[in-house]
Amino acid sequence: MNAKQLAAEAAVALIKDGMKVGLGTGSTAYFAIQKIGQRVKDEGLKVTCIATSVQSEELATSLNIPMAGFEELSYLDITIDGADEADHSLQLIKGGGGALLREKIIAYMTGHYVIIADDSKYVETLGKFFLPVEVIPFGWQRTFDHLSRLGCTPHLREKQGAAYITDNGNYILDCDFKKITDPGQLQTELNLIPGVVECGLFVDRAQTLIIAAADGQLTTYHKEVKN
Numbered sequence: 539m540n541a542k543q544l545a546a547e548a549a550v551a552l553i554k555d556g557m558k559v560g561l562g563t564g565s566t567a568y569f570a571i572q573k574i575g576q577r578v579k580d581e582g583l584k585v586t587c588i589a590t591s592v593q594s595e596e597l598a599t600s601l602n603i604p605m606a607g608f609e610e611l612s613y614l615d616i617t618i619d620g621a622d623e624a625d626h627s628l629q630l631i632k633g634g635g636g637a638l639l640r641e642k643i644i645a646y647m648t649g650h651y652v653i654i655a656d657d658s659k660y661v662e663t664l665g666k667f668f669l670p671v672e673v674i675p676f677g678w679q680r681t682f683d684h685l686s687r688l689g690c691t692p693h694l695r696e697k698q699g700a701a702y703i704t705d706n707g708n709y710i711l712d713c714d715f716k717k718i719t720d721p722g723q724l725q726t727e728l729n730l731i732p733g734v735v736e737c738g739l740f741v742d743r744a745q746t747l748i749i750a751a752a753d754g755q756l757t758t759y760h761k762e763v764k765n
């Protein structure tokens with residue numbers, strides 16, 4: 539079993555009958571959704587889920603995982619999601635797969651927010667991974683200018699030669715800050731820029747971080763966070 543799958547399955551073991559569950563996005567969350575589907579099928583696990591992306595919604599539906607909308611769910615017991623970077627105080631960079639906005643909305647309605655990753659994602663200081671910032675397409679070049687003034691080099695994310703479009707119809711600027719020493723302050727500054735919809739910093743959100751190594755070793759970190 540690879541490290542991502544190992545971390546994912548350890549997290550899915552936390553899900554109990556009757557829980558409302560948030561489904562993350564990406565190659566690590568994929569294994570969690572697969573395992574939830576397996577538990578629904580084999581054990582008759584009773585859950586109601588909401589997904590952080592169209593991609594995860596489609597995967598969950600194909601596995602017959604019961605899904606619900608925001609009109610039905612206002613609170614989730616647990617969400618299991620991946621991350622692009624996580625530091626020792628469980629601050630995160632997310633959005634490598636473009637799902638940061640829906641992921642953050644769901645993180646903010648979750649009681650127990652669990653992050654799963656292989657050990658390459660566990661870093662001393664955030665920022666080596668370019669920080670994804672979701673911006674509206676209107677005037678994005680000027681939003682780009684404002685981001686640059688915060689000391690980063692932004693790059694418009696592209697897919698097949700055109701601007702990458704998120705599930706919400708927006709663009710992503712991947713920002714090279716090199717080192718992010720104060721994620722909370724940076725999040726505040728980013729979200730004050732007109733045109734920025736949301737940034738991929740998840741500050742004081744994760745309560746549990748499950749890191750798996752290729753040799754099968756699992757390490758779980760916990761933090762007190764009032765969600």
Ligand SMILES: O=C[C@H](O)[C@H](O)[C@H](O)COP(=O)(O)O
Binds near residue numbers: 564567620636638641
């Ligand atoms: O937008 C995508 C999400 O934030 C992912 O959870 C993150 O990019 C990690 O993805 P992966 O597990 O594929 O490395």
